[in-house]
Amino acid sequence: MQSFKDVWDKALVVLERELNSTSFESWVKLLIPMKMENDTAYFCVSTLFQKNIIDKKYKKQIEDAIAETIGFEVEIKVMTEEEVPPRFREIAQKKHEEVHTALPINEEEFRAFNAKTNLTFENFVTGKENEFAHAAALAIANNPAGAYNPFFLYGHSGLGKTHLINAIANKIGEKNPEMKILYVKGDEFTSELIDAIQHNTQRQFKNKYRMADVLLMDDVQFISGKTAIQEEFFHTFDALYESDKQIILTSDRPPKELMTLEERLQSRFSMGLIADVQPPEYETRVAIIKRKAKLYNLNISSEVVELIASKIKTNVRELEGTIKKLKAYNSLWGQTPTIALAKDAMEAVIKENIGSIITPASIIDHVSRYYNITIDDIKSEKKRSEIISARRMAMYIIRETTDLSLPEIGKEMGGKNHTTVLYNIRKMEDTIKQDPATAKIAAELMENIKKSY
Numbered sequence: 001m002q003s004f005k006d007v008w009d010k011a012l013v014v015l016e017r018e019l020n021s022t023s024f025e026s027w028v029k030l031l032i033p034m035k036m037e038n039d040t041a042y043f044c045v046s047t048l049f050q051k052n053i054i055d056k057k058y059k060k061q062i063e064d065a066i067a068e069t070i071g072f073e074v075e076i077k078v079m080t081e082e083e084v085p086p087r088f089r090e091i092a093q094k095k096h097e098e099v100h101t102a103l104p105i106n107e108e109e110f111r112a113f114n115a116k117t118n119l120t121f122e123n124f125v126t127g128k129e130n131e132f133a134h135a136a137a138l139a140i141a142n143n144p145a146g147a148y149n150p151f152f153l154y155g156h157s158g159l160g161k162t163h164l165i166n167a168i169a170n171k172i173g174e175k176n177p178e179m180k181i182l183y184v185k186g187d188e189f190t191s192e193l194i195d196a197i198q199h200n201t202q203r204q205f206k207n208k209y210r211m212a213d214v215l216l217m218d219d220v221q222f223i224s225g226k227t228a229i230q231e232e233f234f235h236t237f238d239a240l241y242e243s244d245k246q247i248i249l250t251s252d253r254p255p256k257e258l259m260t261l262e263e264r265l266q267s268r269f270s271m272g273l274i275a276d277v278q279p280p281e282y283e284t285r286v287a288i289i290k291r292k293a294k295l296y297n298l299n300i301s302s303e304v305v306e307l308i309a310s311k312i313k314t315n316v317r318e319l320e321g322t323i324k325k326l327k328a329y330n331s332l333w334g335q336t337p338t339i340a341l342a343k344d345a346m347e348a349v350i351k352e353n354i355g356s357i358i359t360p361a362s363i364i365d366h367v368s369r370y371y372n373i374t375i376d377d378i379k380s381e382k383k384r385s386e387i388i389s390a391r392r393m394a395m396y397i398i399r400e401t402t403d404l405s406l407p408e409i410g411k412e413m414g415g416k417n418h419t420t421v422l423y424n425i426r427k428m429e430d431t432i433k434q435d436p437a438t439a440k441i442a443a444e445l446m447e448n449i450k451k452s453y
Contacts, residue, residue, distance in 0.1 A: 004034075004035060005033060005139075005205070007036070007066060007069050007070050008033040008041075008066070008213070010069040011065040011066045014065040014069065015028050015061065015065045016029075018065070019061070020228075023057075023058070025202040025203065025206070026202075026231075026319070027050070027057075027058060027157075027235075028054075029203070030045065030050070030203070030206075031044075031045060031054065031062075032044040032045065034079075034084070035072070035103040039072070039073070039075065040074065040075050040076070041063075041066055041074050041075070041077070042076075042077050042079065043076060043077070043079070044079055044081060044084055045078060045079070046080070050239075051078045051079070051080055055078060059076060062076050063075060063076050069420045073161070073326050092361065102350065118407045119162070119166035119167055119172055120166075120171070121134075121137075121138060121141070121167045121171060123295065124160065124163055124411050125284060125287045125288045125291050126284075127280055127281055127284030128281060128284075129278035129279065129280055130160060130280070130284075132275055133153055133164060133276065133277050134164065136151060137151070137153070137164045137165070137167060137168050138171075140168055140246065140248070141168045141172055142175070142225065144172050144176070144213070144246040145244045145245055145246040147432055148185060148272050148273035149241070149244075149246055149247060150241070150247035150249060150269060150271060150273075151246075151247070151248045151272055151273050151275070152249050152250075152251070152270070152272065152274045152275070153165065153248070153249070153250045153251075153274075153275050153276070153277065154251045154252065154253055154254050154274070154275075154276050155252070155277035155278065156252060156279070156315075156403040157252065158314075158315035158316050158317035159277045159278070159280070159315070160278060160316050161218070161250040162250065163358065164217050165183075165218060165248050165250055165276050166183070166216075168216070168248060169216055172246075176213075179213040179214060180211060180212050180213045181212070181213065181214045181216070182208075182212040182214065182215050182216070183216045184215075184217055184218070185218045185222070186217055186218065186220045186223050187222040189217060189223065189229070189233065190229050190314050192205065193221060193228070193232055196327060206236070209240075210236060210239045210240065212240065213245055213246070214245065214246040215236075215240055215246070215247050216248040216249075216266070217247075217249050217250070219251065219252070220249045220250065220251050221252060221253065221261075224258050224261040225260035225261075228263050230261065230265055230438045233265070234262070234264060234265055234268070237265070237268050241271075242269075248376075252403045253405055254274060254276070254405075255269040255270045256270070257405060257406055257422075259425060259426060260429070279314040279315075280310055280316060281308070284347070285308075285313070285319060286305055286306070286309045287321050288316060289305050289308055289309055290305060292319065292323040294305070296324065296327045297327075297424070298323065298327045298330060299336070299337075300323075300326070300337045301337070304326075304337050304338065304342045307308055307339055307342050307343070308322055308323075308342055308346060309365070311346055319350050322346050322349050325345035325348055325349055326341065326342065326345050326362055329341055333368070358401045358402055358449060359402075360402060360404060360409070361412070362449065363394060363398050363401065363402075363412075364394050364398075364412070366445055366448060367390055367394040368394075370441070371386065371389065371390035373386060377390075378390050378391050378412060378413070379391075379413055379414030381414075391413070391424065392424045392425070393428060393441070393445065394413065395413060395425050395428070396424075396425050396428040396429065396432075396442065397422050397426050397442065397445060397446055400446065401449065405418075406421045406422055407421075409421045421429055430444075
């Protein structure tokens, strides 16, 4: 007679064929088979959360797969390690050790944020535009998973989101050196999961992320629109949240505006505290410039400070880049920062960044010329089908290639409200999915717009 392990191995083959890879690897494959007694198959899992998911979503399929393998109907019973009865304890302990021994974790992976130990609360400049986000971040750093969980921080590029979440990580690491703190960017998480699938190391991947005490994901918007990636992150999020682990996310827009993000993830991201960072006001920009100049040991006159603060208004990264450039001029050629030199430095920094700056006006212009529709008509309320198509395409491309929020897009499109913008973008997304010709037009337009910069 075949052993229960043999039965389960064969049932796994059936289940792997029937389930998608994420469901199979994340949940079913992690079940520890215990014993078969009187038509009941006993399994063990690590957490109550895992048990609940199996019971709710996969129990019937598992029972059917085992029945197909063994030739008669069975009932499965899933237990946590705490629920395992005494007669199964030895088996459970042995199986648990086998699973976890096979999944070694490199502890260094949990300290990726250490490369940015200069990003602290002490050197973060606060102003009215970011004081709420700063206060929330500090509260989380002092009480991980006890203050706000999850914490979702959003804002345009270069405003200090990465600085704040690294400050959180550094403070938690300083106060709680035993905690496993894992920092990852959205695109890195995506690449890592794809690599794990290709090399059949999904279990190591899952174990790594679900062992974190604090998970920080920067630019979470990069997992949007990727079904398998979102599925895995959904389960990772739930596993950490149910275990009272701190989750911190950043994005260029709030959850409800991540339109290609699954609704269940939008809901999860909105469960805790949402905060935004806005472009710094003049006084804050002055304080940032002075702080950065002091950091780089650069003497800079008030006239130069005021010039830079008045010209660079929306990007903290460009402010720092200008100070770095002035420091380089000073170190290499002994040049004292003057008004003229500051203008050169700002121009150089802005040119370096111009490749990533695509304006809504240029997008509307490209769409106008492609569809042979005037810009005024695109921004109008006219209902002719060709105008509606061009209008929706312009809104869609602005959303895909810039950091503008829905209200900001509406303003660029003739003063339309954010609900109208959202409706039109979703209509265009549906059309692109269903019509290859429209998808090709969108791709060509975006490629031409990017080439023009």
